[in-house]
Amino acid sequence: MSQMQSVEKQLRQMILGLEIGPGEKLTERWIESRFGASRTPVRAALLRLETEGLVGRDGRGWTVSPINLAELEQIAVYRDAVEVAALRLTCSLADRSAVDVIEAMLESCDNDTPREEWHRVGMDFHIELARLSGNEFLFRAVRDAMTRLSRARWLEVRDEAALARAWAEHRAILAATRLGDADEAARLLSVHIVGSRDRLVTSLANDRRGLRARGFAVVAA
Amino acid sequence: MSQMQSVEKQLRQMILGLEIGPGEKLTERWIESRFGASRTPVRAALLRLETEGLVGRDGRGWTVSPINLAELEQIAVYRDAVEVAALRLTCSLADRSAVDVIEAMLESCDNDTPREEWHRVGMDFHIELARLSGNEFLFRAVRDAMTRLSRARWLEVRDEAALARAWAEHRAILAATRLGDADEAARLLSVHIVGSRDRLVTSLANDRRGLRARGFAVVAA
């Protein structure tokens, strides 16, 4: 494999996994030595991650994007628009049997499942659901939005009650979709997105001090 | 200014202005000599334009993205989702006086206005309208979608009747927005987007031969 994609993937994983803290400064030369690549692939990776909103320019120099409460609010609105549109499309399809695959995905998580897996499946639920619509643009929009939310969502995964509720809401959305009840499915999804945002923003606002203590930059709304 | 942005801007302009035909092969070295830059900024430009969907990888090597009828259909659905969401947000704002600025933008076009200007203002109408929502993600989504549509829209601008209709629809949308009538504004915008797509796809399907004769790759739906 070309090293370029490798650097990009590894760096993205470190950022999403909070191994590099939000707000941390990045130097091309550090990345270079850390992954044993040279600067060209490093720059390519940074340019790509910039369009994903994971890193940004800080004058001269690169910074891991801080967690931004205002951004979380705006993403929720954006998600509502694109995810609901995708879901309505899916409900209008003749063959919606693919929802079963997503259902099975949800079922694969139980008490023994590690946090990381819940985190991943929780995102993939929305991404795969959007993929069913068959609209590439809606799909990419959802995938990109979930990527941006990914780091903040680590908080949600620490809360058992929040997880249980999210999973129940996911199942309800799938049930309505299976029946082709677009209005109900859309309503449930909207409620889920808004609720998810509220829980996230609340716990982020509470944990803000703790996060800052760990060196994570959190920008207020 | 750094040369990087210059290369990116100039290359984007050549692609959007059809100075480089859809489907045409691009070599980094040609771009290098064409703009008097070296490969580093050329690379950066290509990576950025790739995320905008204007260029793509063709195995080894770069290609200007062909005009894709299937993509136009999907973009219309995507636009409907994000533009309507943005417009509803705007309608819910207390101060919607900014629509006047957009109205003035429309009025700046008359019989003496060159085609290029109609083309640009027609896109900016949708982009600026989305910006009013205050949601950065919806705004960027609309801007990116319009960028992707840009090349195909040159066809619409050649048709006087289509232009007149589009402008009338634009004004109606603004009127409803000014009144804060979200449902009516959303309905008008939806109709406008769908109609615009139909006119575009129809004339593209008709002109396909002519476009191919000019060396423009057009991919069927």
Place this chain on the structure above:
DNA sequence: GATACCAAATTGGGATACCAAGATGGTGCC
């Protein structure tokens, strides 16, 4: 002790040299 200023190191942006893989075209054999 604080501050202003200067030197040196660091950093991202740009240019260039090198490489491996793929395209191309020409030549020789059948």
Place this chain on the structure above:
DNA sequence: GGCACCATCTTGGTATCCCAATTTGGTATC
């Protein structure tokens, strides 16, 4: 004459070098 094969050229990917700008640390002065 056609086809297969090999030399060559082109191309994107990578590594390295250079440069200007900005940051940084220390020192000298007040």
